[in-house]
Every structure is written in structure tokens, then in C-alpha cells.
Amino acid sequence: MSDADPTSRLRERGGRARRLREAQRPNEIVAGIVRNIPTYELLGEEGLARIEAAADVILKEIGIEFRGDEMALKLWRNAGAAVEGERVRFPPGLLRSILKTAPAAFVQRARNPARSLKIGGDGVVFAPAYGSPFVQDLDGGRRYGTLADFENFVKLTYATPWLHHSGGTVCEPVDVPVSKRHLDMVAAHLRLSDKPFMGSVTAEKRAEDSIEMARIVFGRDFVDAHCVVMGNINANSPLVYDGTMSKALRAYARANQCAVVVPFILGGAMGPVTSAGAIAQSFAETMAGCALAQLERPGAPVVFGNFLSSTALRSGAPTFGTPEPALGSLVVGQLARRLNLPLRCSGAFTSSKIPDGQAMQESTVSMLAAIQCGAHFILHSAGWLEGGLVMGYEKFVMDADFCAALHVWMRGLAVDDEALALDAFREVGPGKHFFGAAHTLAHYETAFWESAVADNNSFEQWRDEGMKDARMRAARRCKKMLAEYEPPKLDPAIDEALADFVGRRKAELPDQWV
């Protein structure tokens, strides 16, 4: 390290390479990750079989209620389930049998075909956080999200190659009436980005509007044959689907679009405090939701979703990045593989109010659990703060940087002659340094992943540059990304047709604020 000549040569080469890489990034197309590392198998066959058996007992004895959705009850009755009022009980094997028509993997098409994404199999896809009413940054503090914030996060996601998917409700635009919000959100995803996206689920008609807007861009026949939009469907745990959700789910399935089915179980509230029980419950709920999509339209793409949380003893508040949900995710991954369905699991979760040490530790635990459990679609990969109440600008940039690292991670470790470098050992020998070795010069620029946010400089350099912490560096990067954003091209005729549709629907719909 102390030899000036070889390192300065490397620095020079490195500096050029880095400037080049930085410049390329905003336009770079990274259409998901091809997973090249194994999953982490926590439980053996016996433990998995016991959880599956418990789920079967829950489904058969207790069942699941589908509230306010007559059609769903009819579909269940016709499929052979025992329906009593709104309670549906499932004979053992029924759901697995129905789920045989669900694809193990599918492609969600983007309006830029180069950005289409494989969901399932060896594909891994990152999408930003979803659903927070608040946003936050260093300059403005914590405040309600607006449509301008929503558009900012769509732009930031578009400018981040390591986020492959534009997500859905990247924050709630609370300055727009609830009844009309979905139109502006879907329009933003379609106009400001050309990555795959998610539509509305807060009402059946809003789901249908979202799909209709996708038809304007992709064409009606194309949409009937291909998945172009996803809807994120929450079960009302424990063991309930309300009609809003089941009807939105059926709307996506009916149009051959993807329903991501996700129970949210806060241990001790919407499920038991013990992980195995919560996993069994979640497994039962998700199987039922995915199966309902298959009854609506056999073969419709679905994603097997999961969201486990622990709770704080003192307050009952959800906690994140703790061991229990991380271990739970590993088991959920094993169960999803046995069902042969694409998995959505975990994300960059934290209960911290700011992107400090707590936030990044908790988020790192959660994201690594997602990677190691074999999740295919990882919503909430960037921006999440405060248990999901807040979308953070700096947190988004810090998380996205970790997503970049995970691209390298999932490539795994190369073990070929070039990587084993025996010639380099022969060239260098004991006690010498590798700085100037031919092997080093050939591989140096690509050997190691390098963070865009971390500071690896000396203390003195860091001090002289203002002793900035990671959040302050992220804030600067965030502003730069927004300033340099350029929208993807969109056919003016399509743009106009979208605007017409949004204008017409807004005129038809009343302003509702709840």
C-alpha cells in the first residue's frame, strides 16, 4: 500500500473507469438479476412438513372468510370447498390442486421491452417501497407525501439501474383525492418511467382503471396475452379477505394480470406470537388468495407473498430487522419453493425514524433475508422508514446502493483459472505486493464492487470534506439524480390517449378524501 508508483497507476486507471461507470449508470438497463447462488435452507423436511400440515388443519377446521364477495363464494363452492355463510373451509389438497395452473415463473412486460422482467425461477427483481403516507428528507423533514413526491420517487427509481421495477404506491399522494389518486399514480409510472409497475387495488374499479391504462399503452390483445401490471393484494389477517381485496384480486386475474397475494401478520395481533404458527397461517392465507386467482382465470400469474413482523414488548409496535422475521422468511422461501410459485418476501425494513445506524442495520438484515430465502420479487427494496409510514429520500438512495451490492452478491463466487490466479502467485512470490502484477492490472477495475454512498477515504480526507455521514452523502446524490433525470421517450399519441383517459375518469369520479 505504501508504494506510490503502482497505486497511482491504478488510481488513474480506476478514476477513468469509475467516471465512465458513473456516467453510464442512469441509462444502463439492468433487467433483473439472474440468481447464481443457492438459497439458505433453514429447516429440514420434518419441520416443513409440520408447518404445511398445520396450514392444512387451519384451512380445513377454521377456514377463511371471504366477506362481501358473492362471486368469490360461488367460485369456491364450484371448486369443491365447504362454504357456510362467508366462511370457506378447504378439504386437504384442494388448494394445491387448484394452484397447479399457476405459472412457476412468468415475464412482466415493460413498455420498453428491454426492461421486461422474469418473475420466478432464477430471476430476482427489486422494487421500491410501497404505501407510505409520509415522506422525509434532510431539508424538509417528515411531511405528508404529495403527487410531486410520488413523481420524484418514480424518477429516482427510473434513474436507479439496481431497481428493476417501478413499484406501485411509492408514496401516497395525499394532495389528490383518494378516488382519483390511482389515475395520477399509474400515469406517472407509465410516463416518467418505462419499467414494469403496479396498479391500484383499493377498489375493483380502480384496479380495472389501472389495467385499462396499461391497455392504452400496450394494446388490448397484448395485455390479454401478457402480464403488464401487478396488483398487491393484502389478506385481512387473520383468515379474512374483504371484498375490496378479493374483487381487486379477481380483476387482475380476469385480465391475465398478476396478483401479488400478501398477508401482513404482526405477531400477537393478526396472528400468533410464535413464528411457526404465523408462517402456517400466512401459508394458508396466501394459498387461498393465489388459488382464487386461478379459479377466476386458470393460468393467471400470481406471486406468493409474505410479510412477517415481530413486535416490541413494551408498546406492541412492530419491530423490523429482528431475528424472528428473518428466520421466518427463510422458511417461507422453502415453503414457496415446494409450491413452485414465485415468491415476494421481505424488503429493506426498519422502525427507525431516520436513516441512521439502526435503520441500515435493520434494513440490511431484512434484505439479506430476502436474498437468502430465495425471494423473486422484493418490494420495499428502497426507501422504507418508520415501519412503512415514511418514504425517505436519503434512505432510498442508501438502500438502492445496497441493491447494487446485491447484484454482485448474487453472481456468486467465480472459481476458474483466471480467478484462482496461480500465474499471479508465480509472478509475485512471497513477501512482494500484487499492485503491479499483470493479473491485478487485468482485473482491478472489475474485481470489487464499489459503493456510491460509502466513504472509504482516510479520516483526514473525510474530515477535510466536512465529516459527512452516510445520510448527508446520500442527500447530495439524491439531488443530483433528480436534477439529471430525463424521461424515457413516449409516443405522443399514447401520451395524449393516457391524458384523455385520466381526464375523462377524473371528470366522472367524485372527489373523495377517505
Add this chain to the structure above:
Amino acid sequence: MSDADPTSRLRERGGRARRLREAQRPNEIVAGIVRNIPTYELLGEEGLARIEAAADVILKEIGIEFRGDEMALKLWRNAGAAVEGERVRFPPGLLRSILKTAPAAFVQRARNPARSLKIGGDGVVFAPAYGSPFVQDLDGGRRYGTLADFENFVKLTYATPWLHHSGGTVCEPVDVPVSKRHLDMVAAHLRLSDKPFMGSVTAEKRAEDSIEMARIVFGRDFVDAHCVVMGNINANSPLVYDGTMSKALRAYARANQCAVVVPFILGGAMGPVTSAGAIAQSFAETMAGCALAQLERPGAPVVFGNFLSSTALRSGAPTFGTPEPALGSLVVGQLARRLNLPLRCSGAFTSSKIPDGQAMQESTVSMLAAIQCGAHFILHSAGWLEGGLVMGYEKFVMDADFCAALHVWMRGLAVDDEALALDAFREVGPGKHFFGAAHTLAHYETAFWESAVADNNSFEQWRDEGMKDARMRAARRCKKMLAEYEPPKLDPAIDEALADFVGRRKAELPDQWV
């Protein structure tokens, strides 16, 4: 969550339980972790065999230099290695054959027998960071470490149940001459703590002084029969052991004490930039060091150590928490298991100057790699900052909190009838909450790990409490721990004998500052 009655009941119970747990912690004895989760197997047989074969080529063709240690060369010659000057080349299979006498697991005895630790097998042990010249906290900033700082970190480690081992050079006490430092350090470990510890390695005589001090406490015969002290031996990568290190290594082995053998390879400097080559080199170097300990005294305990780092393209500075060393650790773990030796690998590494988001993200990546690679002795589990140059007070507390989480993590996930909670589902049913369920009340207090540093409260509570970030909360906890520290009991006769030894040796030794 909105039902006041059941949660307030839980809160009340929880509050009591938590206060109790907090109070118990400082006196709690946690003698290591019994690992109950599988390791993460990154490579298959073919990849592992290729790395082992590359190591064999390095050992046979290039060899390793043992500089300034005639006895080491003699031992190698007698064992059948090819010795040319100070270069030693190893016929294939020689080192593996010598290593057969090394124990797969052993117990390091503590002066409090309840704190003795199993090193190897299903045992996992955390120790604080090692070797930093600087210390840092919020109040005092970054400064050279002193003996007072050293003693503070021994006290903090003693007061942290989740660190099982007192470590060694927890920071450099630079106010004490280098020639005498080891005496004060070992005395601090023996007096201020009753956990297992590490001695000096910076000179053969200092290693012998360390062991002699252990003999005063444990008795000469006991020390000859049991491991009571460890020495952390660095190879001078690439492919060199200098005489200081190899003689210290042999001093520990000669006394039947444990040598932890650790090459430090900064990719592109002391080894190739490609991970597979650096791992092969490290494997060769560690095998040679561990084998030398066996030649000195067959059966002496050794720990197979490893330290991989990536580098920043711009500066050549080491980087931490990046994907490459994390993946590398997983492979090193696989190789160590095939050798059947206890493994030291990874730690809470970061290049950040302060315990911010960067620091905790990088440290979390590194620590999880240690857990998943199957490391048995994890040095640097708490306090590490700035690439090892700084021991941080707040960082120590934040890392130690994560060590607590890892205790729960390594218990794994229970899948028994109580955890599956079918009776709770029968009691609660669809759409109801689990707050008041008998199962919840029975398990709530122990169901979830709870951080002592994280803030999971509402934004409003957090704001009203001063908007403290994780580091500020850790600073408070750190001061409390130091204020409440109480030393373990030590027989006054032993205390006096230690003081006599330190006094006599200090009088004999000159003051040397380098």
C-alpha cells in the same frame, strides 16, 4: 392494535418483564452460543476441490518463507518439507497429515469456570475488536487510545453478556511503552474481567510473559493441561511468516495454548484481486501456520483464521461489508469444515469513520457472513470503525446489541405444537385479534427479541424524546454500563502475585516506544 385494554395489559406485563431482564443482564453468564442453525453452503464440491488444489500448487511450487526463525525451518525439515534458505515447500498432503493432531474443538478455560468457552464444533464465541490505535466517542471525538480506554473496553465487554470473550488488544494503550504494554493489558483482562482472553504476540518474550501471568492465576499444571489464553498470529501475506510471529506462535503452542492463525489479505496488495485466488492463498498460509503449531507441540489447540478484504478502486483503501469478502467468508467456512478445524472469520467491519448508516450496514453484512459461514470464534464482533484504526465506544454498544440478536438467530426456528399454535387459531378465529389469546399471553414476553438500542416508538414519542439517533442512544447506554460496572472477585493473593510479576518485569524492561 387499536384495542386499548388487551395491549395495556400486555404492556404492563411486558414492562415488568423487561425491567427484570435489563437488571439481570450485567450479571448474566452466557458462555458462548450453541449453534442450532445450518451453515450456508455457497460452493459445491467441484469449486471447493479446485480451491484446495490451487492451495496445494501454491504450497508445492511457490512455498512459504519463514524468516528469522531457525527452529521453524528445522521443524519443517524434520517433518519432510523441502527447505531452501528460508523458503519452505510442502509436498501435497504433508500439511493435512500434520494437522491431524489438531483438535476439532477445545475449551478455553476462564478464571470463572462458568465462563469457559467451547471453541469449535457447535460453539460460537463473540469477542470485541482488536488492535486499533485510536478510540472514539461522541464526547471526545477521535484520539489515541490509552490504558484507561483499554480498561474501559475490558469493563464494557465484561458487562456485556453477549460478548463471551474478553478479546486481546481491545485498543492500543499508547500511553504505555510498547515494551511494557502487554503486561498492563493482560493484567486488565485478568483483573477487570473473568472471561477468557488473548495475550500478546508482538514478541516471543511478551507471549511468554502473557502465558506466565495466566499461570499465576490458573496454576502451572492446569495451564499445561488446558487452554487458558490465545495468541492472534498474523501471517505476513503473501506467503511469509516473520520470526516475531512464528516464534510467538510456537510459544503459545509450546505451552499448550491456542494460536489463532490469520492471514490478512487485502486483495490487489497482499494477494490477488480475485476472491478464489485470495482464498486459496489464505488457505495455504493458515494451514502452514496451524501445522507449525502442531510440529511444536502435537495436539496444541489452533484456530483456523481468515481475514479477507476488498479495496476501493480510487484509493486502493480497504473496503468492508462488500459482497466479495462476504461470499469469500462463506467459502472459507466450507474449507475449514473440510479440514475439521475451529474457524475464526469476519467481524463487525466497516470503513466508516463514525457509527452511521454506512457503518451499521457494512458491519451487519460482515457479521451475518460470520454467522452463516460457520465461524466459531468471531473476533472484532464489537467496536470496529475506520478499517480497524478506531475502537468506537458507541459502535461497541451498537454492535454488542446486534450480538444479542444473533443469540436468538442461532437458536433457529422452533416447530413444535406450542409454536404452531393451532389452539390459538381455534380460540381466535377469522378477523379477530390475538392480543388476549391464552397462547399470546403465555408466550408474549419471550416471543420476540428486543433491542436495547433501537427505537421502535412512534414518531411523536421519538420526537418528544429529543429525536435521538441510534448513536446518541448508544452513548447513553455506554456511560450507564461504565458507571454501573463492578469488577469480578479476585483472590487478593493472586492479585498481589500478578502485581508483583508486572512490577518486576516492568523494572527489568527498558521503555521502548516503537
